[in-house]
Amino acid sequence: MIPVVDLKAQYLEIKDELTAAVNQTLADGRFILGPNVAALEDEIAAFCGARFAVGVASGTDALHLALRALGVGPGDEVITTPFTFIATVEAISYCGAVPVFVDIDPATYNLDVGQIEAKITPRTRAILPVHLYGQPADMAEIMTLAGKYKLAVVEDCAQAIGAEYKDKRVGSIGNIGCLSFFPSKNLGGAGDGGMIVTDDEETAGRIRRLRAHGSSRKYYHEEIGYNSRLDELQAAVVRTKLKRLENWTAARRSRAGLYDTLLSELPGVKRPATGANRTHVWHQYTIRVKERDPIRERLANRGIDSAVHYPLPIHLQPAYADLGLVAGAYPQSELATTEVLSLPMYPQLSEKQVTYVCRTLAVAIERPIAVK
Numbered sequence: 001m002i003p004v005v006d007l008k009a010q011y012l013e014i015k016d017e018l019t020a021a022v023n024q025t026l027a028d029g030r031f032i033l034g035p036n037v038a039a040l041e042d043e044i045a046a047f048c049g050a051r052f053a054v055g056v057a058s059g060t061d062a063l064h065l066a067l068r069a070l071g072v073g074p075g076d077e078v079i080t081t082p083f084t085f086i087a088t089v090e091a092i093s094y095c096g097a098v099p100v101f102v103d104i105d106p107a108t109y110n111l112d113v114g115q116i117e118a119k120i121t122p123r124t125r126a127i128l129p130v131h132l133y134g135q136p137a138d139m140a141e142i143m144t145l146a147g148k149y150k151l152a153v154v155e156d157c158a159q160a161i162g163a164e165y166k167d168k169r170v171g172s173i174g175n176i177g178c179l180s181f182f183p184s185k186n187l188g189g190a191g192d193g194g195m196i197v198t199d200d201e202e203t204a205g206r207i208r209r210l211r212a213h214g215s216s217r218k219y220y221h222e223e224i225g226y227n228s229r230l231d232e233l234q235a236a237v238v239r240t241k242l243k244r245l246e247n248w249t250a251a252r253r254s255r256a257g258l259y260d261t262l263l264s265e266l267p268g269v270k271r272p273a274t275g276a277n278r279t280h281v282w283h284q285y286t287i288r289v290k291e292r293d294p295i296r297e298r299l300a301n302r303g304i305d306s307a308v309h310y311p312l313p314i315h316l317q318p319a320y321a322d323l324g325l326v327a328g329a330y331p332q333s334e335l336a337t338t339e340v341l342s343l344p345m346y347p348q349l350s351e352k353q354v355t356y357v358c359r360t361l362a363v364a365i366e367r368p369i370a371v372k
């Protein structure tokens, strides 16, 4: 079976260094906010081109604490996409604020920026774009609107670490960028983890405090906070992988290029499109096809795993029934949920495997092509 993501192959590539890093941490005995978290914060800040980074317990917490630090609370509205992983929207709900959805651009799956302004009200506090599948959203337009209406911008970079928009890395464009170290992410740990990046010292300080029970001095608490620290073992694992990230991203790009070439001959398959002035880091290589589910099954029968990101938009999830939004409210997001198909994508995926996936896909959609 060719999996969608192969963490075993990744492990085998870095086994010795990873084991040494974990053993060193175990021997050191400092498990909470020790040297690895501090070093990783410096390394990620530098990597993203931001002044500060603060490690937290997950990407979800990064989003939640980012909105808290900005003072988002009950009565506020935050504009985001319904075509995302639910964590993006949960973070808004945790603050007692209301998510206000804007439909996606069907070509890139990111926020359709032309529809944002109509959704801005006096209660809007922030815009929360998601750089879906590893491609930056239209940040120039988003930042212009944010400036015009004095809104904060929190970037959900969970899938897009290292992606660039006009030569700036995601996370360093809005007020705060949120990263996830979920194991299958481009830069993943061996468990949950996340980080925020920002240029604003006060925001970084507030998040540093919020992650540690609202305290900046042990046993003195300025506010009610959370237990949301990135732990040392995760930081040690993530640091080991960060050294490879540029190479791994290059490998993802090369596999995406090969998919693009081989699938260009295949009618009925819509390949992913990359917008102008940005680079894609290919967290997912996601195509669009009609009759997706039978195609998926045929791929599985021939040893190829695939995934659907995502099968139900957030506004139609039972968890968000209270918003009272019905089918038809966000047509492009709804259509995408029925057509998107993520093919195997990870740095260790071989060219031979990509070729096999494409050849099998041609058979699965019953339009054989000459892929050798």
Ligand SMILES: Cc1ncc(COP(=O)(O)O)c(C=O)c1O
Residues within 6 Å of the ligand: 058, 059, 060, 061, 084, 085, 087, 088, 130, 156, 158, 159, 179, 180, 181, 182, 192, 193, 194
């Ligand atoms: C777009 C997006 N936002 C947020 C998250 C939440 O990150 P985590 O799983 O680290 O909490 C994820 C991934 O899981 C994600 O894909």
